[in-house]
Amino acid sequence: MTFPAQVFLLFFAVVNFFIFLKAFYECKTKQNAFGLTPRLTLIGAFVWGDAVIFGLFWTLVSIVVLFLNDWLLFWLIMSLFWVVRSVGETIYWFNQQFSTLDRNPPKHMKGYSIFQNDSIWFVYQIIWQCVTVVSLVFAVYFGWLWLQSL
Template structure:
C-alpha cells in the first residue's frame, strides 16, 4: 500500500472518531438521534444515531485494513457497506410509501426533489435513487473483489 493510501485510511478513521463523538453527544445529551446529517451522507450517516453505530464500524474497518496493509480490502469493505446500506434505504422508502405514519423529517415537502415531485411521489423517487446506489455499489463490490483477489494471488 502506498503512503497516500495509508494516510487516507488513517484520516478516514480519525474523521469517523470525531463523527462518533459528535453523534454520541447529539444522541445522549441533546436527545437528537433522529437529527438529520446531510453533510455526513457520504459516510452512510443520515442521522446522528447512525454516527454512534457507523463511527466505530468505520474506525475498526479502517484499522483492520491499515494493519493488514490492504487498500483493496478497504475499498471492498466500503462497497459492501454501500450495498447493504442502500438496500436498507430502498426498503425504508418503499415502506414509507405505504405507511400511515409520516415522521416530521419525511414529510414530502421537506424532502429533496419535492420541487419536482409535488406530493408523496417524492418517496418513490427516494426509493429508486437508493436502488441506483445499490446497483452502483454491487458493481463496485464485484470490481473491488476482483482487484482484492488478484492482489492476494
C-alpha cells in the same frame, strides 16, 4: 499500500472517531438521535443515531485495513457497505410510501419541487436502487481485484 493511501486511512479513522464522539454526545446528552446530518451522508449516516454506529464502524474498518496493509480491502468493504445500506434505504422509502406515519412529510423532502406529491417516495426508492447497482458493480470489481492480490 501506498503512503497516500495510508495517510488517507489514518485521517479517515481519526475523523470517524470524532464523528462517533460527537454523535454519541448528540444522542446521549442532547437526545437528538433523529437530528439530520447531511454532511455525513458519505459515511452512510443520515441522522446522529446512524453516526454513532457508522463513526465507530469506519474507525475500526480503517484501523484493520491499515493493520492488514490492504487498500483494495478498504474499497471492497466500502462498496459492500453501500450495497447493504442502499438496499436498506430502498426498503425504508418503500415502507414510508405506504405508512400512515408521517416521519418525512413529502413537502420537506429534497426534490419535492419537481415531484409534488407522494411520487417523491418512489423517486427516493429509485435513487437508492441505483446506488445499490453501482455499489454491487464496485463490490464485484474490488472483490475480483482483491482476490487476485492474495
